Each structure stands twice: as C-alpha cells, then as structure tokens.
Amino acid sequence: xxxxxxxxxxxxxxxxxxxxxxxxxxxxxxxxxxxxxxxxxxxxxxxxxxxxxxxxxxxxxxxxxxxxxxxxxxxxxxxxxxxxxxxxxxxxxxxxxxxxxxxxxxxxxxxxxxxxxx
Numbered sequence: 139x140x141x142x143x144x145x146x147x148x149x150x151x152x153x154x155x156x157x158x159x160x161x162x163x164x165x166x167x168x169x170x171x172x173x174x175x176x177x178x179x180x181x182x183x184x185x186x187x188x189x190x191x192x193x194x195x196x197x198x199x200x201x202x203x204x205x206x207x208x209x210x211x212x213x214x215x216x217x218x219x220x221x222x223x224x225x226x227x228x229x230x231x232x233x234x235x236x237x238x239x240x241x242x243x244x245x246x247x248x249x250x251x252x253x254x255x256x
Contacts, residue, residue: 160214164221171222175229181222187215 174181194211195204202210 163214164218167218167222168225171225172229174222175226181219181226190215 171181173179191208191211194207198204198207
C-alpha cells in the first residue's frame with residue numbers, strides 16, 4: 139500500500155487528464171452546436187442523451203455505481219448544452235449586428251473565444 143501523498147499525486151495527474159478530456163469534449167460539443175444551428179436541429183435531444191447514458195453504463199466497470207456515474211454525466215451534459223445555447227445566442231447577436239451593419243458586441247466575440255458569457 140502506498141503513501142497518501144502518492145495517491146494524491148496520482149489524483150492530481152488524473153485530474154489534469156480529466157480536464158484535457160472534458161475540454162476536448164466541450165470543443166466537440168461546440169462544433170455539434172454549430173452544426174445543429176446550420177441544420178436547424180434543437181440543442182436538446184433526449185434520445186441522444188439516453189444513448190450517452192447507455193454507453194456510460196456499458197463502459198462502467200466500477201467502483202462507482204451506475205447511478206452515481208450517470209449523475210456526473212447529467213451535469214457534464216447540462217454544462218455542454220448550456221455552452222451550446224450560449225454559443226448560439228452569441229452567434230445570433232453577432233449575426234443580427236452584422237445584418238444591421240454594426241460591429242458585433244465585444245462580449246459576443248469574447249464568449250465564442252473563451253466559452254464564458256461574461
């Protein structure tokens with residue numbers, strides 16, 4: 139059995155990996171949001187979310203119970219959906235400004251670059 143510090147170092151490295159993967163997932167979600175906008179698909183697709191939850195359950199080997207892992211994924215999906223909606227709203231604002239011949243608000247441009255709405 140290792141020392142507590144060894145486990146903490148391992149957790150720190152795993153957290154860095156999780157951040158990279160979640161960021162990669164967020165980039166993919168933003169691209170999907172853009173494609174949804176171009177094809178007039180809704181941001182919220184319950185059938186797709188069910189597929190994700192089924193995939194998570196199938197991939198789960200523990201020690202987290204399926205219900206706990208699904209709770210984590212519900213939050214991840216909620217954040218990604220919110221990010222898509224914010225991106226679409228920022229794009230609509232920028233498009234409306236362009237249509238009126240105005241410069242896009244700086245906040246809309248910043249939101250697209252950083253993922254923040256403030």
